[in-house]
Amino acid sequence: MLGNTDKPLTKKQNDLFGIAPYIDGLSKFILNTDTPMTISIQGDWGSGKTSMMNMIREQISDKVHSVWFNTWQFSQFEVTSSMLHNLLTELDCGDEKLKRTIKLFGETAKTAVSALAEIGAGSGIIGDKVMGFLESRMSDDPVDEIKNLKNKFQQAVNAKLEKVKKDRLVIFVDDLDRLQPQKAVEFLEVLKLFLDCENCIFILAVDYEIVTKGIKQKFGNDVDDTKGKSFFDKIIQLPFKIPVSQYDINQFVTKMLKNMGISVSDTKDYIELIKLSAGCNPRSIKRLFNTYRLLAIMLLNKTKSITDDKTNLILFSVICMQSEYEKLYSYLVSCSGTLDSEMLKEISEDVQIISDATDISDEDELHKISNFANCINRILKEDDYEHLEMFKEILRFSKLTSVTADYEDETKSELDWKYRYKNKEICSIVNRIVNEKTGKEFPIWQPRKNKEWHKISDTYCGINDSCKDLSLKLEYSLKSDYAVGITAVSFWNFPVKPTSEEYFDTLLSAFFQENHFVKSGSSYELKLMKFSSFDEPQKVADKIAEAVIKNISAIEDYINNNIKECENHG
Numbered sequence: 001m002l003g004n005t006d007k008p009l010t011k012k013q014n015d016l017f018g019i020a021p022y023i024d025g026l027s028k029f030i031l032n033t034d035t036p037m038t039i040s041i042q043g044d045w046g047s048g049k050t051s052m053m054n055m056i057r058e059q060i061s062d063k064v065h066s067v068w069f070n071t072w073q074f075s076q077f078e079v080t081s082s083m084l085h086n087l088l089t090e091l092d093c094g095d096e097k098l099k100r101t102i103k104l105f106g107e108t109a110k111t112a113v114s115a116l117a118e119i120g121a122g123s124g125i126i127g128d129k130v131m132g133f134l135e136s137r138m139s140d141d142p143v144d145e146i147k148n149l150k151n152k153f154q155q156a157v158n159a160k161l162e163k164v165k166k167d168r169l170v171i172f173v174d175d176l177d178r179l180q181p182q183k184a185v186e187f188l189e190v191l192k193l194f195l196d197c198e199n200c201i202f203i204l205a206v207d208y209e210i211v212t213k214g215i216k217q218k219f220g221n222d223v224d225d226t227k228g229k230s231f232f233d234k235i236i237q238l239p240f241k242i243p244v245s246q247y248d249i250n251q252f253v254t255k256m257l258k259n260m261g262i263s264v265s266d267t268k269d270y271i272e273l274i275k276l277s278a279g280c281n282p283r284s285i286k287r288l289f290n291t292y293r294l295l296a297i298m299l300l301n302k303t304k305s306i307t308d309d310k311t312n313l314i315l316f317s318v319i320c321m322q323s324e325y326e327k328l329y330s331y332l333v334s335c336s337g338t339l340d341s342e343m344l345k346e347i348s349e350d351v352q353i354i355s356d357a358t359d360i361s362d363e364d365e366l367h368k369i370s371n372f373a374n375c376i377n378r379i380l381k382e383d384d385y386e387h388l389e390m391f392k393e394i395l396r397f398s399k400l401t402s403v404t405a406d407y408e409d410e411t412k413s414e415l416d417w418k419y420r421y422k423n424k425e426i427c428s429i430v431n432r433i434v435n436e437k438t439g440k441e442f443p444i445w446q447p448r449k450n451k452e453w454h455k456i457s458d459t460y461c462g463i464n465d466s467c468k469d470l471s472l473k474l475e476y477s478l479k480s481d482y483a484v485g486i487t488a489v490s491f492w493n494f495p496v497k498p499t500s501e502e503y504f505d506t507l508l509s510a511f512f513q514e515n516h517f518v519k520s521g522s523s524y525e526l527k528l529m530k531f532s533s534f535d536e537p538q539k540v541a542d543k544i545a546e547a548v549i550k551n552i553s554a555i556e557d558y559i560n561n562n563i564k565e566c567e568n569h570g
Contacts, residue, residue, distance in 0.1 A: 009051040011058055016255060017282070018248035023052065026240065027059040030201055035168055038195050038202045038235060043242030045177070046283025049205035052242065053172050056203070064201075065166045067091075071187065072175035083187075084153075087171065092163070093156040154197050161199055170201045177207035181214030188235055195235065208232065208239075247280040256289045260296075264309055269379060273317050276372045277324035284323070291319050299397055310379075310387055317376050318394050325369050327358035329395075335417040336395045341388060343417070344380065348373035356448035419457035419480040420446060422537065423487065427461050427478065429541035430548065437549050440465070442476075455480075464496050467559040470507065471499040474555070476528070476548050485533040489544055491551045494523035511558045515551075526551065 009015065012023055030039070041049045057066050067090045069083050157169050173191075176184050188211070195202055212228040232239075253267050253274065264270070278284035296315060321329045328347075332339065346353055351366040354373070360366055380388055424444060431442045442461040447454050462475030475492040493512070495504035501522045508524075511517075517524040528547045531540045 008048075008054055010054045012055045015055065016249075016252040017048070017280075018246075018251075019048075019052065019055075019243070022240075022243060023055045023059060026052075027056050029238070030056065030060055030170060030203075031063055033201070035198055036196045036200050036202075037237055038204065039238045039240060040208075040232075040236045041203060041205045041240055041242065042208050043205075043244065044207060044281065046281050047242045047244050048282050049242060050174055051282075053174060053203060053205055057170070057172060060170065063166070064168050064170045065161060065164050066170045066172065068172045068174065070174045071184075072178040083173070083191075084149075087153070088156060091156040091160040091169075093152070093159075150193055150197070153194055157197055157199055168199050168201060170203060173202060173204045176204055177210040181210050182217040183214070184210060185214035185218050185231075192235060204236070244280045247282075249274065249280050249285065252282070252285065256285070260289065260293055262309075262312055264312075269313055269375075270316060272375055273313075273320045273372075276368070276375055277320035288316070288319055288323060291323070292316050295319065295394075295398055299394065311390055313379060314387060314391050315394050315398075317379060318391070318398050321372065321376070322398055325372060327360060328354065328369050328373070331357045333395050333399060335414060336392045339388075339392050339395075339417070340421070341377075341380065342421075344373070344377050348377040353448050415482045416450065416456050419455075419482065419487070419533070420459075422533070423457055423459040423478045423480065426537050426541045426544070427459050429538060430476075430545045431461060433541065433545035434548055434552075437545075438552060440474075440552070462492070467556050470504070470559055471496045472504065472555075474552060476544065480533075486530050487533070488530050489528045489547075491526045491528050491548060492523050493517070493555060507562065508555070508558070511555065515554065 012020055015023075026039070030037075041052055043049045057068070060066070067087060069086055071083070161167065161169060176187065179187065184206075191202070194200070211232055215228045215231055249271060250267060253270050257264060257267065257270070274280070274285055274288065278288055292315060296312070299315065318329075321332075335343075347357075348370060351363075351370050354366055354369050355361060358369075360369070376391075380391055424446060427442075427444050431444070435441050440463055442463050445460045445462075447456050447458060450456055457480050459478040460475060461477075462473050465472055465474050473492070473494050473496050475494075477490050477492065478487050479490075480487040493508070495501050504522075512519070512524045515526065517526045528551075529543060531543075
């Protein structure tokens with residue numbers, strides 16, 4: 001099988017998520033509850049509402065008379081009159097006058113909705129404007145006509161149940177949340193008129209958030225959540241939320257993999273990736289596997305390299321990231337040319353790096369991304385060079401199925417990371433040499449995001465030092481110009497508390513002038529050297545280390561030789 005369709009389940013025996021206990025419980029309740037009763041099956045898009053209603057209907061079909069109405073199929077028409085006409089047909093109602101009334105409601109839908117809603121709310125009073133509109137189209141009193149509609153419906157229900165020898169009618173209303181939100185609310189307003197019919201149980205598949213949104217569209221954004229919940233509670237006697245978080249997806253994932261010809265002894269990694277990205281939403285999981293299947297076919301044709309379980313898992317991890325963490329995905333694609341295990345480790349261990357790279361500030365979202373990155377980092381072991389290279393190749397190739405990513409700056413970003421890692425490598429060598437000769441340890445700092453005043457390849461190594469009563473920072477920096485492939489190295493000195501800038505300048509200005517330092521703000525800079533991107537890192541590091549050690553010694557000697565002047569300015 002190449003792809004997975006979105007067709008809902010119809011039989012409990014096909015359940016792969018372990019929801020049979022919920023089906024059994026709801027079915028028993030439906031068969032034994034007093035009527036009238038309205039039950040909502042609530043859940044997000046693709047969470048399995050239709051499948052659950054199908055399985056309930058299958059389980060109770062021999063004990064009740066059931067009717068199914070899919071609002072989505074009639075979304076381009078007047079849904080309310082379509083449902084009423086469909087119900088009356090299912091109930092073998094041949095009252096032509098009643099059908100004409102329903103047809104009229106379809107032709108004057110919005111006005112009829114207002115009238116039905118008012119009567120359904122219990123007022124029994126229709127506004128003058130609505131009344132006049134209906135009177136012009138009805139031969140009898142509109143109020144009586146509308147009230148008669150409910151009575152006729154009750155009679156039709158009773159007659160049908162007597163005929164089929166059943167004690168209750170179960171009406172399944174599906175895909176309410178596929179309607180425009182305001183249209184869904186208008187449908188529910190009219191439905192209220194019929195929800196209290198004896199021997200009737202309505203089961204509605206709905207997303208509560210869609211209803212809330214529709215209420216605000218219809219009545220204005222000033223309607224708060226409390227009023228929205230009140231509207232919902234007046235309609236629903238038993239809300240049931242799809243237990244997506246309780247789904248056991250192991251069987252489902254195993255079947256998806258088997259359908260695609262992938263045999264794995266342990267689905268643990270696949271399940272972890274899914275739970276950390278798409279969650280347990282069945283439709284979202286199917287989309288992941290469909291995308292996987294497409295890219296697997298294309299990648300195999302392109303590289304001939306989908307040959308082992310690990311590569312299959314890597315491809316799936318990229319698809320999960322693309323689906324749920326688009327900003328992280330775009331960032332990794334943009335620097336895939338220089339991506340290495342050290343960078344992946346940094347991302348998985350430091351949420352600040354993720355924040356700087358993706359512009360995400362929400363802490364919960366950052367920790368979700370960090371957990372996902374940890375999973376990928378575990379799959380891609382540090383010493384697994386071959387699969388890391390495959391991960392990078394898949395990142396670049398997977399752009400085919402990305403919806404929103406923009407990679408115009410990809411070349412620039414690759415240069416960023418190329419110079420970032422080269423500069424860091426050089427500084428690591430320099431710092432080792434300086435530490436051996438002076439005992440001073442210079443930590444490395446690099447920006448995590450390009451800013452107007454620095455690039456992520458800029459590298460700074462500095463320590464706070466003290467000599468006599470003077471506190472200062474000794475620092476050297478590497479800054480690369482990508483256009484010409486040249487990196488400039490500078491040595492910096494500046495005061496740190498408690499030493500004041502004025503005291504610092506008074507004591508050391510002569511030294512800085514004599515040694516050709518240039519003042520910049522509170523700092524003094526000495527341009528040490530430049531080197532090419534083609535130069536060998538060890539040789540470059542030796543020269544930088546020699547210059548750094550020379551300047552550290554020079555400034556410390558100057559301070560020690562001028563200790564009396566230091567004391568005079570203390």
